[in-house]
Amino acid sequence: MxxxxxxDSAAPKPTxxxxxxxxxxxxxxxxxxxxxxxxxxxxxxxxxxxxxxxxxxxxxxxxxxxxxPDQPAIMLAVVRQEFDRLAATLRAAAEEGGQDPRQRLLAVCHAYLDLAQTHPERYRTMFGGLWMPTLGDGSVTPEDLASLGTESLQCLADALGECVAAGEATSTDLFSDAIALWLGLHGLAHQRAVTRAFPWPKDIAERIIGPLAHLNDA
The missing domain is CATH 1.10.10 (Arc Repressor Mutant, subunit A)
Structure with missing residues (x-):
């Protein structure tokens, strides 16, 4: 790259x-x-x-x-840090969502959307940046890249699983449905970022979350 x-590259160096x-x-x-x-x-x-x-x-x-060793390696560290931040945010949202499984799931989903909206540049870089570290030199492996976001996805799967256990959702494949739910959230987060003037329905998030999570009465 x-x-x-x-x-501001001409700005003087700080002490x-x-x-x-x-x-x-x-x-x-x-x-x-x-x-x-x-x-x-x-x-x-x-x-x-x-x-x-x-x-x-x-x-x-x-x-x-x-x-x-290079700029992509710095960007990989940034992306890892932001995925850790995302996972911590989702875990905190689940805890703050109370005892009702449905509300906990909704809290996790809204926390995801809020973080993407608060830090759009970081979010874009996490999922669609230009960075790409060099593979094969021993410092970064394909497994390192594949593991990015797995903890956040697990938070979604756990929240969805609690809804199933409580009879609030009918999912029979938590992993696949958690991925589908994430794709729905990601799509909304992306479109909000690139089409800011669009008149989004106030309940657009719930309209996406309910069916994808197989919530009862969705």
Missing amino acids: ADVEPA RTRNRRGEGAKLRDEIIAAAVELLDEHGDERAITLRSVARRIGIAAPSIYPHF
């Missing part, structure tokens, strides 16, 4: 205190945080380059190499 500098010995993990976290900031600001992952990240945190670009 070509190095495309963000608009940064050198990490003490053994604080390499801190620098790695700072690199990821800087990449997220650039993504949020510019809405385009092409604004994230080794140079722009280094400039943001006040280090020389070669200092990134011990932690990330």
Whole structure:
């Protein structure tokens, strides 16, 4: 991927205190945080380059190499972090949904949609970004990529399973129906992002969730 500098690339480097010995993990976290900031600001992952990240945190670009070999590796770390954030958000929503299984499922689904709407640049990059790490060099495997999002999908499957156990849903294949439900949520999240002026029905989420989750009376 070509190095495309963000608009503020000429900004002076911030003053940064050198990490003490053994604080390499801190620098790695700072690199990821800087990449997220650039993504949020510019809405385009092409604004994230080794140079722009280094400039943001006040280090020389070669200092990134011990932690990330290239820009796609940084983006993979960002995507992993955001999928972890999504899973944590869904788990918290399930807990806050109360004791009613149907309400817990709806809370999880709405939390998914809310996160996508709150951080559209991150969400787009998670599911349709330009990044692609190099496979075959030992640092990233196909299994690493395939595992992205599995915890979030499990949250949906668990919430759906609780509805089935309580007689609130008639799903007979939790995994497949959880995937179908996720595709419905993802489609709505994407369309909301790209067609902001469309007059969405207030209950559009429920119209999607009910049938896909096989909720009774949906």
